[in-house]
Amino acid sequence: MIATARLVAGKDLRIEWRSRVLLWQVVPFGVMALVLSGLALGPTRAGHSSAGPGLFYLVVLLVTLLAINRSQAIERTPGTRASVATLGLDPGGVFLGKALALAIELWVIGAVLLAGTVLFLHTALAGSLAAVPSLVLTLAALAAAGTLYGALTGEGAAPTTLLPVLALPGFAPLLIAGERSFSAALAGGSPWEWWVITLVALIAYLAVGVLLYGVLEES
Amino acid sequence: MNPPVAELEEAVVLTGGFPVLAGVTLVLEPATLTVVVGANGAGKTSLLRLLGGLDPLARGRGVVAGVDLANGDRRLLRRRVGWLGHEGSFYDDLSVAENLRFAARALRRPLEDVAPALARVGLADRAATATRRLSAGQRRRLALAWLLVRRPELWLLDEPYASLDDAGRALLDELLVDVVAAGATVVASAHDPLRSTQSRRTLTLAGGRVVGES
Incomplete structure (x- = not known):
């Protein structure tokens, strides 16, 4: 399973490196969303800072949905699905590999967006840096959950529009925990309880994904 | 028997x-x-x-x-089994050789099999080319190379002559x-x-x- 996960993650990351879809399409979209959020809030810095974590995670949600769709689109061509199916890859390994690649991509995007939050929403630099561990954990959980929901919508008539409807209820606790952690970090408080919630969700999604990914692919 | x-x-x-x-x-x-x-x-x-x-x-x-x-x-x-379908069967953003190495690694086949397979189907000089840049006939040849690397017991070929020129059909x-x-x-x-x-x-x-x- 681990060997399959490494193989699939390497393949997905190599494809992203070659195509630069996330770099040239998703990252600019996220940065533009942050800029527009800053403009919408007006020039008062204090208001920006308090709204920053919520707006940041709203943008994270949008770019995560785009990244999940991109990750699933790689496998969605009918011919590719059949060819790869005949490789008989371990489905748990495929899930872990796709989730890992997606997490790495989201970490890179998240770093850019966090810098954008400091620039355009004027969140405190020290507090924003203190939020990095919770951001890493939240994005990993979103990647695991997103890979699972992506497989669930993969064979639907309109997977790109179905994904947000299905995924949002599952993402909501993760986004709320991430936002609270970020707010706590900005306020100098302790975000431990939110980290625990996110970590439990991450483990649960990984376990469910390893067990069910093959069933979802078959169905 | x-x-x-x-x-x-x-x-x-x-x-x-x-x-x-x-x-x-x-x-x-x-x-x-x-x-x-x-x-x-x-x-x-x-x-x-x-x-x-x-x-x-x-x-x-x-x-x-x-x-x-x-x-x-x-x-x-x-x-x-090895499958050759109607559609493109590869990751378009990977090179020809990378697609074959992915299949070889997935099936634990030796990576040394990739170069001979490409040579056999006449794609040795396209090894580093992105798969999306191949013509339909070349993609068909790549699909055959994929099967050669895999060496399956049962070859399932759906319209295998489609898109192949005379040389490809003879091959x-x-x-x-x-x-x-x-x-x-x-x-x-x-x-x-x-x-x-x-x-x-x-x-x-x-x-x-x-x-x-x-």
Whole structure:
């Protein structure tokens, strides 16, 4: 399973490196969303800072949905699905590999967006840096959950529009925990309880994904 | 005597409730070449997909490469078949060689097999080319190289001559003779029976059933 996960993650990351879809399409979209959020809030810095974590995670949600769709689109061509199916890859390994690649991509995007939050929403630099561990954990959980929901919508008539409807209820606790952690970090408080919630969700999604990914692919 | 590679008995495959295969009975012996002919919608692709474990058996009985299609693990079966479909079968953003190395690693085949496979299909000078830049015929050749790297027991080729030029068709004919001589079983679908001149067996499908055999 681990060997399959490494193989699939390497393949997905190599494809992203070659195509630069996330770099040239998703990252600019996220940065533009942050800029527009800053403009919408007006020039008062204090208001920006308090709204920053919520707006940041709203943008994270949008770019995560785009990244999940991109990750699933790689496998969605009918011919590719059949060819790869005949490789008989371990489905748990495929899930872990796709989730890992997606997490790495989201970490890179998240770093850019966090810098954008400091620039355009004027969140405190020290507090924003203190939020990095919770951001890493939240994005990993979103990647695991997103890979699972992506497989669930993969064979639907309109997977790109179905994904947000299905995924949002599952993402909501993760986004709320991430936002609270970020707010706590900005306020100098302790975000431990939110980290625990996110970590439990991450483990649960990984376990469910390893067990069910093959069933979802078959169905 | 070796057991048959595949045995189907009144096999039915449903797509959206419609029987795309409506009761097919056949036996495939090892190291044989079978060509399946028939009009569009006759069930050729569905038969190949059933044999490859890509679509489930709805009714009837079937055993392919020792795997029971009704109750067995179709993933095990898939590892033993090679599939060449209508569509592009690769990751377009990977290079030709990277696609083959991915397949080789997935199946724990030696990476040294990649270069000879590319040379055999005439793509040695395209190894570093992004797959999306290949022509339709070159993609077909890449699909054949993918099968050469995989060395499956059962080759399932859906319209294998499509997009190939004369040289490509000759290459495919030569390759099929070689793999059958090496002990593999080949099932290929075709619209044109003339393309099946070197087959030892031709099945004609219509309406999801075998209606003729020669």
